[in-house]
Amino acid sequence: MHVPDGFLDAPTSVATGVVALAGVGICLRKARAELDERTVPLAGLVAAFVFATQMFNFPVGAGTSGHLLGGALAAMLVGPWLGALCVSVVLLVQAVLFADGGLTALGTNIVLMAFVTTAVAWGIISLSARVLPRTAASAVGTAFVAAVVSVPVSALAFTGLYSIGGTTDVPLGALAGAMVGVHLLIGLGEAAITALAVSSVLAVRPDLVAGARHLLPQDGDLAMSPRSVS
């Protein structure tokens, strides 16, 4: 669920806005190392893909529906910096063009759905790359765990922000319980879809999965990339 206008008070929204600006700046600098003019259109494509997968809505009861956040998928496919950047762009376009997520809550949404999810997911991905056997199965398992953990953590982060700048007087314990419970369910759905999508991309184009780059044969870069012709 996208945070709308007025849900958090103005100081909190401004603060998350500043954090989002700084974070996007860092992502831009880090991603530029991986991004050349060649990959900008492809980054747009990953963003479009995250946008399309966010349209998969599934019911979570009480008339609410959850949608995929896509942070774990983006981190798995293009790495943390570009991944966070792509999800941020998705949120920007949704706020400006589709009125989904408040314009003044854009910073909050970017911090929660782009930064927290990709950071948690990438932490899990890079950790498991070190300890798990180098097989496609462990990469798929990693994608599952990364997705299932990143979503409730994002919900917890939301509760934290709410405790600082919430505009309604809802008891925190109840909110945290409800948010984490609901988002655990969403996370399971997200995890299933992320893992299956990653496994089918791995089967055909393993070079497109940044989170499984360590699985590729290391004998020279030419072997791995049909794109290097350009």
Add this chain to the structure above:
Amino acid sequence: MSGSHGDGHGDGLHVPGHTVVHHVPAHAALLGVVAFVLVVVATPATEPLAYAGYALLLGAAVVLAGLAPALVLKRMVVEVPFVVFALLVPFVAAGPRVEVLGVAVSQPGLVDAGALLAKATLGVVAAIVLSATQHPRALLLGLSRLRVPDLVVTIAGFMFRYTQVVLDEMRRMRVAREARGFEATSVRQAKVLAQSAGALFIRSYERGERVHLAMLSRGWDGAMPALTDLRRETVRRGAWLPAAVLPLAALAVLTVQLTTSRGLAP
């Protein structure tokens, strides 16, 4: 990726027109809407009349822009999941209870939920007016005039373009699945859909690679020529003035409301 006017890339988002609202430069419109929503967000929950005033102002903007109310209502659907949450607030919030239709609910929770709904709705409608009166390309240009980094604007532009491509591809794949007798009816079939998502990604990505090679052969150097040209156009002085009307009027409403309610207080 033609640059022709009236192309389908807006897909119903942009409602062409020649009203005073349509002619506001995109960057001014963006700033105006953000400033308006900021005033709305800063309004205390205890001033319901101020929200009514904002709603009147926005309504005037919708009428001035010649937008059909049905279109605005239809796009407000994005707010629904949030409305459900706001309706739950009075039941779970702390504070003294009041009876509403025989059910005890939290009184401050009721006030908060009302303000929450009002703020979110005003924000959604303001954003709808923005996206309905500004072409997506103009909005990208506006973002770039507001110094959003080129890389972000370019990714957003590609994303918007590719979304249509990915959705078309998704539709084709669904037709192909249905032609083979498959229809998603239960959770157990999620596997097929997820594999479709994987295939969708690969197909779109490989298409992106081809598009990119085609762009390179036409001289792509990392910046959208159309966007660069547009940015060089000068904006008529004072063209941004109409965009300032909405936030300033909202600010006036807030000031009047705050002073009168303070004056009435014992």
